[in-house]
Amino acid sequence: MKLIKLLLIMVIFLNAKVNLNFQNLDINDFIKMVAKITNKNILITQPISGRVNFISVKPIDEKEVYSILLNILRSRGYTIIKDNGFLKVIRESQAIKEGPEISPHFDQIQTDIIKLNNIPARSAFNAVAYLKSNYGRIVINSDKNMLIVTDYPSNLKVIKEVLKRIDSKNATSLRNITLNNTSVTKIYPKLNQIATTLYNPKIYKYKIIPNEASNSMILAGERNVVYKLARVVKSLDVKPKQINQITKVITLKNSDAINIAKILQNIIKTKYKKNPPSITVDKETNSIIVLATEEQIDTIKTIINALDTPKEQVYVKARILEISNSKAAEIGTKFGLYAGSGTASGLYTLSANLGGPAIAFDVTSLGLAIPTIKQGIALGATLDLLETYGAAKKLSEPSILCINNTPSTIYVGKTVSVLTGKTTSTSTSESYAREDIGLTLKVKPRIDSDNKVALNVDAVIEDLLPGSPVAMPITSKRTINTTTIVKNGQSIIIGGLVRDNKDITLKKVPLLGDIPIIGNLFRHKQINKDKTTLVIVLTPYIVKKSDDLDKLRSTLVKLNELEKKFVKNIKKKIDEKNK
16 A cells, blocks of 8 residues: 555656556556546456556556556456446456447447448458457448447457448549550450459459550559559550571472471471461472571471481382182192182182292392292292183283372273263264273382381272173273281282173084074083182382382392292193193
8 A cells, every 4th residue: 555655646746657666466456556546436346366567667647557457457357347437347248238338538348330331331340350359349230331349449440440441432543555566465365364363353343445446455443453554554565576587498308398387387386376487388499498586497497307307118019810710720620739719818828839838949139138028929920820821810010119108099991982972863973971991009008117018908990891882881890998917028919809700602513503493403502600809919018218229129020030930840840740
């Protein structure tokens, strides 16, 4: 009590200011001291336990002393309210129930009504709810769009300041900015992306309108947003940097410039979104003209060098024959050979029985690493033998040099006249059309790994049937479409298209055979039925370099000589056997 009296005397003589310095002072005694200093009646409804310490370095007035008391009480869960002209110390949890006054003149829990003008009360509540004290309360009045807040003055002040800022109605602005250095279509996507990043459209209201007719950008919305976006527009409206482009003419040695240019243009579309190089083709010189930067030209030259490499080629040798099954069988029977059929398996069997696998000739000097060369010679000799004895009819023996993975076509045939119309009046008038009839062979080779060739073969064989009228020819047509994989230099047989033939032979005794009725006794009609098989034999040879072509041709000549020599020896063996 002596300390309290001493402090009161100091406050009076020091112009209502005092230096507070105390340690281990009972809270109830401090409440009594504050009541004396502030000259306010304070009711303590229940004892408050605890002691406090306070040290000041400069004098404080009575208002600050009262504020110190409120903070000490709040730390213990108590506060002070005004009740019938005096102050009462109660728990914070009960303060709201005691009906705090609206805007009192001292620092206690109070109630304030905040009217909102531009934002909904619910949105305002969500924005400031976290600012209230533990025992503060905010009530939403949606009908009148207001918040009723009960809390300490310090909390109320912060809540009201925040609501004032977010409830303010920003002035709107409209600006039309003409672009001088770039196109509105180029910067609009960038500006729209920047605006979305800086200003959430759900919070800020603005519009960005590109006007292509005047090459200008129209900005509308809140003044501060429009102001900042206008600065962004001006920063984007700059002259493009000068690009140092040069022209380069690249002449191709092995590839078609048009095809390479198509590949380059597809790459340019993907790789160069800005300032793409320009590609032009000169067909006469087979060159590509490039307008680009040095770095781009280096990249394009690297791609061209990788693509413009010497193309591998395939030399395809073909034999197209019709084999008579009955005559081939007669040859087999006559010479005591197994088989003789015109099918693929029959041809292989016949060549094997003719001594194919046991050829006594040295083929290593040919210079071709072809493991099936002996079988190829034996197969060719077999076909020659069948043709020699009339069992096979050679339709064509074309050869074609193909670029790898590129289709090639060869046609061998004749053109015939076909009657298409006939008009009879005072005179007869006939109209004809010219039709091609012959052999068409389309081959597309593809060199695979392990020295193999995939052949895509499309063959069409048309022929005139015997006995057909001159103006109205009757033709036969046989087609083959297949894909096969063979080794380099290996012969493959495709076909097996069978056609029935019927030959009628009339034999008669001269003069007597021409007598009516009785002449039948001196005539003999012989009907021969036969089946012919269309066989196509293909042999591909890989030509990796242009220089290899001459070597291959000379080698094929040697192969042909060996084949003929082989046939000659076989015929000699057959003649000796028959004798």
